[in-house]
Amino acid sequence: MRQKSYQDIRALVLARIHAQIWPPGARIPGEADLAAEFGCARATVNRALRELAEAGLIERRRKAGTRVAVNPVRKATLELPVVRLEVEGRGETYDHKLLLRETETPPDHVRARMNLPAGVRLLHLKTLHMADACPYMFEDRWLNRRTATGIDAADLNRISANEWLVQNVPFSGGDIAFFAAAASGDEAGALNIAPETAIFVVERTTWRGLDPVTATRLAYAPGYRMTTRI
Amino acid sequence: MRQKSYQDIRALVLARIHAQIWPPGARIPGEADLAAEFGCARATVNRALRELAEAGLIERRRKAGTRVAVNPVRKATLELPVVRLEVEGRGETYDHKLLLRETETPPDHVRARMNLPAGVRLLHLKTLHMADACPYMFEDRWLNRRTATGIDAADLNRISANEWLVQNVPFSGGDIAFFAAAASGDEAGALNIAPETAIFVVERTTWRGLDPVTATRLAYAPGYRMTTRI
DNA sequence: AAGTGGTCTAGACCACTCC
DNA sequence: GAGTGGTCTAGACCACTTA
Numbered sequence: 001m002r003q004k005s006y007q008d009i010r011a012l013v014l015a016r017i018h019a020q021i022w023p024p025g026a027r028i029p030g031e032a033d034l035a036a037e038f039g040c041a042r043a044t045v046n047r048a049l050r051e052l053a054e055a056g057l058i059e060r061r062r063k064a065g066t067r068v069a070v071n072p073v074r075k076a077t078l079e080l081p082v083v084r085l086e087v088e089g090r091g092e093t094y095d096h097k098l099l100l101r102e103t104e105t106p107p108d109h110v111r112a113r114m115n116l117p118a119g120v121r122l123l124h125l126k127t128l129h130m131a132d133a134c135p136y137m138f139e140d141r142w143l144n145r146r147t148a149t150g151i152d153a154a155d156l157n158r159i160s161a162n163e164w165l166v167q168n169v170p171f172s173g174g175d176i177a178f179f180a181a182a183a184s185g186d187e188a189g190a191l192n193i194a195p196e197t198a199i200f201v202v203e204r205t206t207w208r209g210l211d212p213v214t215a216t217r218l219a220y221a222p223g224y225r226m227t228t229r230i
Numbered sequence: 231m232r233q234k235s236y237q238d239i240r241a242l243v244l245a246r247i248h249a250q251i252w253p254p255g256a257r258i259p260g261e262a263d264l265a266a267e268f269g270c271a272r273a274t275v276n277r278a279l280r281e282l283a284e285a286g287l288i289e290r291r292r293k294a295g296t297r298v299a300v301n302p303v304r305k306a307t308l309e310l311p312v313v314r315l316e317v318e319g320r321g322e323t324y325d326h327k328l329l330l331r332e333t334e335t336p337p338d339h340v341r342a343r344m345n346l347p348a349g350v351r352l353l354h355l356k357t358l359h360m361a362d363a364c365p366y367m368f369e370d371r372w373l374n375r376r377t378a379t380g381i382d383a384a385d386l387n388r389i390s391a392n393e394w395l396v397q398n399v400p401f402s403g404g405d406i407a408f409f410a411a412a413a414s415g416d417e418a419g420a421l422n423i424a425p426e427t428a429i430f431v432v433e434r435t436t437w438r439g440l441d442p443v444t445a446t447r448l449a450y451a452p453g454y455r456m457t458t459r460i
Numbered sequence: 461a462a463g464t465g466g467t468c469t470a471g472a473c474c475a476c477t478c479c
Numbered sequence: 480g481a482g483t484g485g486t487c488t489a490g491a492c493c494a495c496t497t498a
């Protein structure tokens with residue numbers, strides 16, 4: 001190892017934390033000291049430590065220095081791909097059916113999530129996503145035409161609303177919730193399962209600036225597991 | 231704005247993507263060009279673009295250049311704090327009860343998850359976590375004494391195994407799965423709910439190098455929602 | 461073969477925060 | 480006030496990948 005990379009430094013620091021040479025709560029040397037010890041530039045040490053801080057393993061504050069986290073808040077990163085790619089990525093055949101496409105007045109809880117005034121009318125879509133011809137996920141979506149402009153011209157039988165939005169309406173942020181629920185009659189019917197079956201649900205609201213774009217409830221067929229590594 | 235920061239550059243690039251000046255799939259100028267245009271060093275542009283790439287908004291490849299992602303794979307970051315801090319963070323009072331602490335032979339599915347040989351014996355713990363004296367989450371945990379050394383000396387009535395491990399056994403990685411399930415008799419009894427109720431479950435296996443540390447199944451009381459923003 | 465991103469260096473100034 | 484991390488610059492070399 002002639003020249004040390006930031007990944008080398010990161011690994012060296014991590015090893016010392018794991019070996020408890022620097023136990024939880026302990027202060028570790030400053031960037032300049034570590035740079036001198038490891039024989040590299042301070043910028044290299046900075047990048048290594050910055051990544052460890054982003055991962056929650058150390059805590060950094062100006063003047064106070066860098067400390068090993070006492071309660072490392074592990075951060076798991078979930079990837080939220082377009083449904084079609086998620087299914088195809090597992091080697092299965094994707095298909096979808098548009099079950100409903102109507103302009104309606106949304107129920108209050110949807111209106112509240114989207115922070116819209118009473119009386120507003122939205123585009124309501126229900127889509128069943130399939131993997132190898134089996135029900136995979138049932139999507140109940142409300143769309144704001146003011147931000148999702150062009151949706152009325154889209155052929156949602158060819159491309160799902162999910163995918164159309166990702167490709168055509170860049171959004172600035174969103175709120176996501178994951179929870180378990182008993183399948184509603186609607187969901188049970190679409191997924192072809194008994195009502196009240198435990199299903200995994202994802203609710204997402206996305207925004208473009210301060211304007212709501214869409215609110216969705218994704219009900220996954222029983223057996224679905226969302227996985228990741230840390 | 232006298233001197234531009236990497237955050238400024240990131241915002242400028244993001245704005246052009248949102249405005250579709252650089253539509254999905256389009257190639258954007260090279261780092262050197264952008265640095266010249268924005269009047270900053272290439273390293274500054276590099277950091278801005280690197281962060282956008284980590285967020286999944288653009289794709290970068292040497293020689294091929296940088297392109298706006300066609301199907302942005304949005305990444306959601308979930309924080310997995312110690313249960314006590316999660317409860318206290320919401321202003322509620324935390325408490326826990328150790329319901330079981332026995333050395334047992336684990337069932338096959340646990341043994342397989344931990345990649346251990348047949349016949350191994352593990353420490354089996356069952357803990358009920360409470361928020362404001364109400365059942366919050368039921369934890370069923372299997373521990374490998376070879377990696378979780380010192381666990382036998384810990385007073386698990388004072389500090390939960392969850393917290394003891396975080397503070398005493400640094401781990402290198404883990405697998406996590408989130409899904410919905412019907413409450414088992416065990417879980418329903420501990421959480422004081424009807425069997426078969428839909429509950430949110432997190433299964434986690436953690437490793438220290440190639441050696442398993444612990445395998446847990448966390449069953450949350452009905453109503454629990456795991457939330458984040460993107 | 462050559463273009464493009466990936467990274468390192470050395471030095472500098474600055475912002476924040478603790479004492 | 481002073482110590483520490485946060486960031487920018489200018490230049491350089493290198494690694495990867497595609498044309």
